[in-house]
Amino acid sequence: MGLKWYTARRVAWAGVAAFVILTVTFVLLDYAPDPELARIQFRAAATGADAETAAEAYAERRGLTGPLWERYLEYLGNLATGDWGWSDTRSQPVLTAILTALPYSLMYTVPAVALSTVLGIAIGLYSAFNQYTTTDYAATFVAFFGVSIPNFWFGIVLLLLFAVQLGWVPVLFDAELARTRPLSLANARQLVLPVFVLGTSAIASTMRYARAEALEYVRAAFVKAARAKGASEWRILTRHVLRPTLVPLSTILVGDLLGIILSASYLVEVVFGIPGLGRLSLEAIRRQDTALVLGTTLVPVLVAVLGNLLQDLAYALLDPRIDYGDR
Amino acid sequence: MTDPPAAPRDSLLHVEDLRTRFHTDAGTVTAVDGISFDLDDGETVCLVGESGSGKTVAAESLTRLIDDPPGEIVSGTVRFDGRDLATASEAELRAVRGDRIAHVFQNPQRALNPVYSVGWQLLEAIQLHDDVSKADARARAIDLLDRVGIPDPATRIDDYPHELSGGMQQRVAIAMALAGEPDLLVADEPTTALDVTIQSQVLRLLESIQSASGLGLLLVTHDLGVVAEVADRVVVMYDGTVMERGSVHDVFERPSHPYTRALLDAIPGRDVDLTPTAARDVADRDPSSATDSTTGCRFRSRCPHAVDACREGDQPPLHPTPDATTSAPDGARAHVAACVHFGPDGDPDVVVDSAKSADSGASADESAGGDRR
């Protein structure tokens, strides 16, 4: 009951947030300069044609005629019926564009998140159990390495090393291969570097939280009690410390990783040429593809909502003390 | 050590010259500085001392539960059932922990893992040492809960710790300690965190368990009332060392060490908590003393009977008190006190007489009775 009401409120709020974000984006887009339009007009002017006519044709083609609010209402109306609009810069429906790009993004972000979560938690726990030792510093260094190195630089260097010099992996991301045979070894090979780059960059935040949480439990009485029961250190680590650590960790996993991945994905996808969501939205913004920009803006909102819900469920599952009645 | 040598017969637990240190930024702290005591099957020994006297560290050093690092057991033996735990391997210790020596901690709420059900934690305790099926373990767990007085154990077993009251939680913790059918139960302030009304229930539970199963009980407490109620023998600690040791009768009736006397004197009626604040009032010790490489008696700065001799050497060894021969013949169980006035060159009367003059009532009489040598 409590959880349901809570969920309903969360979803309702997400709707409001999405609306606000969409509106702001829509208005900003309208005021931002359009390099494409500028090019068309210059082209027309350069050869003596009427630049205004060219601009009108362009506006017509891109659906940019009429007052702002009218266009916005129309967009919202379409959205309500499930029509996310038509992407002019890709000649396909926005929803199709997003659904096409999404699997490519998931293909490397999911393993990257898994990698960074496992490594982050492992290093965090290790570091907490061995605070202020040299191995702690070494482990921490490993965790901080990825976040300290600019992703794009790292990606380029890795490509030069492993793809060009050693030839172990291909330089180019083969989208066709990824789409038709996502589980093949060849696909895994081309995903190794992006996963590594993104994964290492996300370790630090997970590790930091895991470490902070674990530090609270490492010396907790129940850990001592478990030890007094005769539980091994490994058991203590995996059962007694890890579990309560996971509870608050799940809250940051969604939020922080979402942030890291959404922002880092621009860079990783550009460097590795992966046609995922990051590039989709980057190019949409660059080319002022209004419908696509709005669509790609909605995606993180939806992911955040979904992620928050999942996280709450995980929380409820992991920590019996949580009660949603009063939240 | 001029302490009496090891007990002639093998006691269940024989601790000798145990020394535990903590390495901190500010230097090394010797939290337990060469304590010795014995504990027999079915016997209840109380480790008494104010906050910070090292009694908890001492209790946790037995099975090396102290955090290492920064803690470190630097010397001494912990002979348990013929084996020296101080030098045992980690695996050997694990086999002993929970199975032979069980612990009950001060705050049950914290000693239970909040994210697991009571049953899970009980089953863990059972299955860690006994290779039994899950169903059998569960049956045993319910039985254990029943034994510690949890009503409706078959239902409560699936509860989470936060769903139980403090007293119930401590009962669960005790049940968990009993899961391995230990020979020795180390209970560290098991009642401190509980309501006054619950305290006695839990104490009685411990007593009844002990009498039913005949296990040894090492009770760490600062509550002299508890000591008087349950202890067979008492070990009084101050600043990491044993100040006085003897049967509960000897120590309460004929307190010998000035510290013990001060403790008891501070309490009208003698059955009130020696709270940390009260302890400070008594001792008002210099907080910096802990890291000092101690010379002389640790209590001397607060001791009304301090003499020059107190300043020299180490903490004085445990000297037999005048009544030692009358109460217990063997060294390990003798009534002893670490005070120069009880040494070969000392005069116990310095302590006892002054107490006599300052005190009134029963204790004065009893002291007077024991002050002849």
Place this chain on the structure above:
Amino acid sequence: MLPGDRSGDAGPSALASRSRRSFLHLLGLSGATAVAGCSSSQGDGTSDETHYVDGTSTGTQTLNFLSVNDTPSANRIQLVLDGAYAITPEQEIFPLWADISTDEGRVYTVELRDGLEWGADYGSMTAEDWVYMITEVFQADSNWANYPTPGEWQRAGEPIPVEKTGRRTFEVRLPEPDPAFPLRPVLWGAFCMPKGLIEQYRPAEDQEGLAQDEAVQTLAYAGNLGPYTFERWERGSSFVATRNEEYYLREVDDVPDEWQNAPYFDSYTYRVVPEESTRLSALRSGELTATDLPASRVEQFEGLDDVAVKVFPQAYMTSLIYNQRANGSFYEALRKPAVRRALAHAVDKRQIVEDVRRGYATVAHTFQPTFSKWYADEAVRELGVGETYSHERARELLRDNLDGTPYRYEGDRVVDDADEPVTLDLVFAQGSQPIQTIAELVAQEYDAVGIDVELTGKQYGSIVEQHLYNSWQGDGDPPWDAGPYNGGPRDQSVSSRPWDLILGITFNTYPRTPTSIRGFSVRRGGTNFYGYHPETDFASLFETASSTVDEAERRAALAEVFGALSVEQPFNFLHMGVEIVGYDSAIRGPEETFGYSWDRNTWRLDGA
């Protein structure tokens, strides 16, 4: 990422490089297809198949050529649709679908080949299709299809009359003679759609319906009209076309043999790789057959056995543009040709070409590349090279010519009438390292003659909106208005933000139809955003040059134009760019000439 100021892909500075229908210019005139291609042997496992994989930075936006206004899209469409005819580097017509002929340069007859078949059951391509396309789409009153450059098919605001004269012939009747008409991007490389397809949308003027039509989206109507057949288009990732076994040129005997068997690759793929360094890595690893190279990497790739580097001349000129409109902080001086000439003495063009462009560019002195057949060596005055590059000389000329302006030398710095040192705002297009370096170099050179320069890098779109667009600020209506880039007389029509110098907006020099630069050089020119007032009567010279059929007369007129421009220095001509492409070394075909990609269908893999 935008790859520099080359014209191949939509770079920030490529603005002027696209004139209208620019993709055609680029393909044919400037040879600027991002990587024109060739083939290579990327076996997908089957070793006897050859695949050409072309690496580009930008993907295509649409396959509907009616909306196409970018080179990447045009490149892809051209694989599937040949277009009317091509132009060879010798500026001769090379008929593909059609041949074009004229007597007087006024009436042009277009004759379609036999055997051109649409796909998707639209039958044969006939003159009917073309006339319908031209009149109902290109020239449609409402421009319902939102054709980007409807002006192409108009003269003086009126549609050019087009008439069907036979099943496979039609006539284009120009109001005035225009001998260069076939070289203009009107019919040259023009595409067509079947009438049956357009008819479905014409009555309702349903542009959206047409753009989203399945046949348009997948070029299903292409039939046998191109060397390749559309295979798939993964947006943002790749475009793949496979060899068209039905290609109409196979059945034609008036073309050279190598055309009859074209193409020589089983598939042609455009791979979108936004990051330049990744593209280059892929070229090294053999995953790409061809891709553009930045000048700084040429020597490294030349050292590789399996990569051949080719350098192609281009028609794009990088210039330093002076603001002569009233919102500049130095405009009174910049309006004087003598001052502009003085400043041209201050900038070392050789260093820009040699050190910044690393030798991969040529010095420019006028609005025409030296390889153009219209370039007039004897008339052009060279500034900023050799002896005409001299800070002392620049200073001297400047000192002499600042009279009558509010500026003068105070010591060795130029100051204004309030004795404050003059600081010029140089705005440059971001995204190209060489452009940025040149901007900094210019600042250094100007500093040496006593003028401070402040640099601001901006996105291309921002430069256009804030500095290029200008509009009438005076009272009432402007006396004349030539569009957003020239909103009226320079004293009252100014841009929204002030500026003094702009760098990174490259101009197409139209070496084949040089009269197209009119808009840049006359007072009311549509692209004269810098407020240049020529002292020469360019308008009539252009008039002469464009309408005369006498080549000598045209040459004389154009020589006068280029000479006058080099003297008047409407802006500081810096250098002409080149396109550098790294190919798989087994590729045979690309010639290092201007407009090299016209015959890319005949390129082949050595040994294949």
Place this chain on the structure above:
Amino acid sequence: MIGAEDSPGTGTDDSQPADGGEPPSERFEDVDWASIDADGGGRSPLRLAALVAAGSYGLAVASDRLVAGGDPTIDVAFGGVAFVWDATAVDWLFVATLSVLVFALVPLARNRRLVAYYWRRFRRHRPAVLSLAYLLVIFLLGTVGTLFLDPPALDVAAAYQPPVFLSVDASIPTECVGPVVEGRCQGTWRYPLGTTADGKGLLALAIFGMRVSMQVGLIATLISITIATAVGATAAYAGGWIDEALMRYVDIQQTFPTFFLFLFLAYLYGGSLFVLIVIFGVTGWGGIARIVRSEALQRSEETYVAAARSAGASGPFVVWRHVVPNVSNSIVTAATLNIPVLILSEAALSFIGLGNVTLPSWGQTIAAGRGDLATAWWVSTVPGLFLFATILAFNFLGDALRDALDPRQEVGR
């Protein structure tokens, strides 16, 4: 406090050392950050100093903007070293930031016992001590050092010079400044770390990059924590709909694509460092505000806040005087960890092609040189290493500060 009352692991055990390990009765949070408004009048010398500083700062900014115009703000030459400083808007912000830092540190520094205590806790983390030293060097070089150095100058003839002791194929540099041995151009001391594609010395670029990084990191973070503290503390203290509204706003702000906002503002105002800093500062405070709020909520429950409230203290006063100081440790930690994120963001924006390309920032240099990694690897690697070390140092520092300042982690050692 966790753990059993008598356990040595928790630091409450009296047997633990007290002259060092024992926290002084005062904690970091209790430092008199707000001594300025502590007792009304202007008697406090610190308050006076702050007023004087603020006043002279205002005058200086005004004179630079109104009077000096385009002239350098300071133009002195001493002993042959020219000292020319033409302050920009960012420089002024930076000066303000540094002054705030100084005034924030003074009350802390005056409490030596406390400083000693935290220093002892902090120095246990050896990498963090190293990091602090490194960052101090970077900071000093970037702030003071750049005043005495010429900005990196263009010299296209000297492009792609390798670092000293290294060599590269002679075809790579435009002209080799050093000797060419066996077809390889040798690095020289003239450019100890080599040069970029336009012949700027990487050493100079790296040093000027330090200033930019410090400016981005410190100014934007100061803006962020100022807003975050105000919002977080207000939300926690006021509760109710104010809390709800503020936190919901934070939700939206955190989901909003900041990148897009930057693109837009970069168009309107140019992608200058100033715009970048302001955007980072104004949009990047959401996470910190949440931390401040939750910490403040915990602290608000405590008796001293209730006491102050019941004593009739005004809302803002309670927040400023009682709530804020008590969450300052979280703020300091969050701020330290925020700085590297900003420095990296600057690099990321450079990569995407936004931002000011003429800015001598590490990010710009790395991004500009990335295409040369296969040939002139040093161009983006040298600033890359500085960036890497700086981010790493801030991360180590942040973690060590968290451990040192967080009372919950008082492990008695």
